[in-house]
Amino acid sequence: MKNNKYINVIVNHFVPSVKIKYLTLINIFSYSTSMSRVDLQYTGPHGVQTMHELIQGYVIKQYIRKQPLLETCCSKTNDSLKLMQQMVPMYYLYDYGTIEFDSVKYDHLIYSVMVPFIETTGNGFISVSIGFLLPEKGEINYEKIYDMINLFMWNFVQKHISTQGKGDNSQVTLLTGLQSFVQCLEEYIVTIDIDYRKRLENLKTFEKEKKNRLKRKPSEHLSLLLSQEALNLSCSNLNLSGESDLTFSMDEDQFPNQRITQTPGKILLRRKLSRLSEQPLIEIDTTSQTDLDESNRIQLEGQFSFVKECSNEIIENILYGYLMSFTTIVIPADGRNLNGIRRLLSPFNTISIYKPKTVFGHSIVSVLNPLIDVSFMMEIPNSLETLMGFPYCVIDLTNGEVYLSEEVNTYDYFLQRSSMLLSIFNSNMERSMIVSPSGMEIIDGTNLFTDWRKVLISNLERGEYKIFDAVLLKMVEWLRMKSRILFSFMSLGYFQEMDMMFMVQLKIMLNCKDLEDLMTIVAIVRSGEPSLADTLLQAISRAITTRKEKIGQSFI
Structure with a gap:
């Protein structure tokens, strides 16, 4: 040369x-x-x-x-x-x-x-x-x-x-x-x-409404509160105590020091409401509220139209793939699915304080941007195994399948990807080096989200959009609690080696049914303890592979 x-x-x-x-x-x-x-x-x-x-x-x-x-x-x-x-x-x-x-x-x-x-x-x-x-x-x-x-x-x-x-x-x-x-x-x-600008606008709107509420006279403010309570009681199918079973349990979790029971105060409130119904201080337009609820139900049904076309397990598969990966690619079946996926995944932004907020694409694109966390595309792009720097997930809503990269821990994924890049380099240099390309595996359900999925689907079918969103928030809090327990345990460093006995102890401690459930909890703490979490993910992946091989041999 x-x-x-x-x-x-x-x-x-x-x-x-x-x-x-x-x-x-x-x-x-x-x-x-x-x-x-x-x-x-x-x-x-x-x-x-x-x-x-x-x-x-x-x-x-x-x-x-x-x-x-x-x-x-x-x-x-x-x-x-x-x-x-x-x-x-x-x-x-x-x-x-x-x-x-x-x-x-x-x-x-x-x-x-x-x-x-x-x-x-x-x-x-x-x-x-x-x-x-x-x-x-x-x-x-x-x-x-x-x-x-x-x-x-x-x-x-x-x-x-x-x-x-x-x-x-x-x-x-x-x-x-x-x-x-x-x-x-x-x-x-x-x-x-x-x-960011949308959040600023929402904050300005909230501050403006807050100032307007403070400017009202005390009697007018009380009238608004009582009128709103009357509206809530009249426009909902609640039980006699004014609380549904689900919202009752949520209120207990949100306010643990308060006991929510049927008290004379509620009876007094009803008497005030009855007097308000005789001489209303502010006219309530129940028709517009009903129309708004119906519009929101129709919107929710359109956002999750893919659930009717696919199996009910699509919800839990989407959540599992999203939590296990760093980048998610969505192939929507309908343009309305963009808001549905955003609605489903946005609450998980708060699941870990160490993880940056998820950046969602705003439209369907033809060229993949690896920097955006959740992208919407018309078809699955080529060469994902070399283009993506971290484990990824593909959600194909057109056929109801969710795919996850073969390697979910960054150690093995980096090794596989570097081998692919070296293989391309050697082929350009006309050298022989054969490396099997890393592919994707279809996610076949997970037990961790089964109960939550049933509640979500039930409210989705009834059009209960408020309860649907509330259940998602409760689900995030439930996962956050498990991840905090695991994070604290890992930070103490009480374990010597990650053998099968150690994994069984983690399953019992976190109340997981199988190793796949345990992997999901470990993936959540990956942003806070990357090295330790990836080592544990690697050990769990190998244990799952060994289990599958033993099951396969038993049928031979």
Whole structure:
């Protein structure tokens, strides 16, 4: 190989293929002892040109500081392990204060990843720095951004190696991968910003209504409360005590220190209500309330139209696949299903304080965005096993099937995915390396959500949209309680090895019927204890495989 083995990519004017609003900076440069050189810059509408030199200086300083520390940490390891540790891309996050526009404050952040030169013997790296605006105190999944940057840089470097620097194929690969990444990141932040602005509007509306309530006279405020209570009693099919069995138990859980019984106070309230019915202080339009309830019932039926076409187990399969994966792809049977899936999964945003909020796509798209947590597409995209950086789930509502990636713990998934990427690289280099592609498995129900599913389906069939939403919230609280017990137990570190006896103890402690139920609880705490949870998921997966093999042998 001659001088063409060196990378030489210089792009003075990078032009994104989409309209940019939130990206402030793109800076890709090389720092190497070899002759390789990469230099690409872009300044967004809210960025400053001088930021490029500043961020390059920070990145180089961090790299120089890192080398002695890495040498010290790896001094007692063998050469191969030392090389592996040195080749792991580092990343840094810089905060440059806030920027305000459109009456909203945004944090100005710059995320830098240092990818090593894997094709040269000299030391060095390629720095990829992305500046963007994020709604103040907003949440973003940096792990997915990190993976996507590493993926398109890997494609760039391996393309250069496979073509031996001939032509400009490697530069085209870099620009194509960068364009795709920029489009995904911009769409990702746009989606986050839309949800953030909706929450601000809801908060303003709530504060406005709160002020209006405080301005009312005490007598008028009491009249409104009594009139609303009369409306609740007259427009519902409650029992004599004014509480249904389900809502009665929920109120007891919500207010444990209060005893909800039939008291003289309620009798007095009814007398007041009877007097109100004789001389109403405020006229109540029961017709409009009934029409609103009927409209909400019709809307609920349309959102979950897929339940009638599929089996009732589709609800629990969706919940299981969503909790076990990092990214969910939904193939809707009806446009109304988008709001149904959002309604079903949104309550689980609060299931773990360590997990970022789920970002839902707002429309059906033709190109998958790996950064968005729940995407809606017309068909299952190709090459999911290499495109997705973490375990994923596919919900196909057109045929009622829910698929989950073969590996659900990140350890085994990373190994499988890296083998696939190396297989592609070797095929480009005309080397023989056969790796079986990782596929997906159909989810065949889970016992953990069976009872909850029956209650949800029952209320869905009756059109009880309020109780449907309330049951989902109770379900989340129930799962959160189990996950907290497991998280506390794992944090104490009382166990020595994760054998079958240990798993049986966990099943008893968490009241799980089988290992699949236990896997769901472990997956919930994965964001708080990633290393320990993935090790446990790996052990449970192997135990399930062993159990299936024994069952299969018994039929032979």
